[in-house]
Amino acid sequence: APPGPAPAPAVRAPPAGRARLGPGHPGAPPRGAVPARRAGKPARPGADPPSRSLPIMFVLELTYTAPVERVDALMAEHVAWLDAHYAAGVFIASGRKDPRDGGVIIAVGDDRARIEEVAAADPFAAHGVCAYRITEFLATKTSPALAPYRQQLPG
DSSP: OOOOOOOOOOOOOOOSSSOOOOTTSTTOOOTTOOOOOOTTOOOOTTOOOOOOSSOEEEEEEEEEOSOHHHHHHTHHHHHHHHHHHHHTTOEEEEEEOSSSSEEEEEEEESOHHHHHHHHHTSHHHHTTSEEEEEEEEOOOSOOGGGGGGOOOOOO
16 A cells, blocks of 8 residues: 655744744844733733733745845845744744745744844845735644644634
């Protein structure tokens, strides 16, 4: 009998607690920085900040704003930036769009403001060769490999 389907590739589970970048990583906040509160969740006087057991998922869509030759000149820096965020557990997938007019990154983080900081530190963004569109979403259905990121709808 032919062998069954290949097993799904292993996906690194989110780090215990919240996904954070260590000092020295590109895009890491300065020491002592306090993360921004989630948009749309104003603090009540005397209330504890909201806690989340799972990181929030984001789709980061890059669109090139400069000729591809300028993009290619920054590719090594961009890949090093990607590698640092994969090592920190922030990025879980990425790649070029087809046709090649940008790329897509699937990321996890504590809040949108933090992911916006990470995107702004991309050498592509810092050198003005791309624009980012960031979409936060609740991953309510996932493959088994992404089960650690699965969320329940509120309410």
